[in-house]
Amino acid sequence: MKALEEKIIREGKVLPGNILKVGSFLNHQVEPAFTMEMGREIARLFAAKKIDKVLTIETSGIPVAFAAAAALNVPMVFAKKNKTSNVSGSVYSTVVHSYTHNTDYNIVVENNYLNAGESVLLVDDFLANGKALVGLIDIVHQAGGEVAGAAVAIEKGFQGGGDILRAQGLQVEALALIESMTDHSIAFRK
Amino acid sequence: MKALEEKIIREGKVLPGNILKVGSFLNHQVEPAFTMEMGREIARLFAAKKIDKVLTIETSGIPVAFAAAAALNVPMVFAKKNKTSNVSGSVYSTVVHSYTHNTDYNIVVENNYLNAGESVLLVDDFLANGKALVGLIDIVHQAGGEVAGAAVAIEKGFQGGGDILRAQGLQVEALALIESMTDHSIAFRK
16 A cells, blocks of 8 residues: 555654554554545455455554455454453463564454354554464354454564465465565665 | 433443443443544533543543544543553653552553643543543643643442542533442433
């Protein structure tokens, strides 16, 4: 998605530890119109597939997942990082390793919100080593659903997670796929 | 908002500790079309005011805040509960007490995303004792902005936070304002 690549070049900032900072429009401040445009692009990329639900993980995947769900006209579910007091009853849960924060955490989805036989599209803001998506895939399989594919706003291709999932046969779409980045330049995969 | 009241009656569940569970459409599973409708209603309620930005706190306020920001055609910023590795530079921060989780936590907003002179609308999914809104008001004032008002999907009026803020002169709008609730019934304020 050309407009996203241009925005990354214009507003993105590379921080130590392979962190790409895009808080001005993606994961701290959010531009609704642009986010809805990303959602429509995701819907277009998965137009050939039946999608019953969009699944993401709190927090920063929520706006783009919401926008994709709006474009697909299906519900969006976000996995929670802790079982809180307003999550009652049985949950699907799994452990995810966060690259950004260098910690392990549980994610949970209440059983009621994912059902057997549903075709689920995974959406997130970033894809790096793919651990978050692997956790979401596990959750969907626990529910007896199937994974229609995964869509992310930005993939850091050099961290390999997306290609591992593609090699397993999953349709993984990145609206911007970064091949390499340094303090001074960001190169996208052709 | 009649449609929201009806949804609360139909799908909401009162849990011990004054928890209203509405995970089927508001804060775990989210219905995009209905959420966008809530966003348009919030925009309508603040049509007389200049709004430059919408501010919420992660996590569950994000969809309705995003929808309100989309309807108002302004950016949405979400305060983060921790300063993470992709938040760099100076931040505004304050401490908030969570009624739901019975803990204190810090919230931070990077300085770049709130500016002096901006008129900011606060949006959240729930309003109970108002501590989250008080924290957001503090953040806006630290930035030199002004608070245009606050809009929430559901206010638990019996917990008093909304009325305290109204008594201070703030325009506080709830799309559904619950006067009382028990295991068996939910009554809305007329």
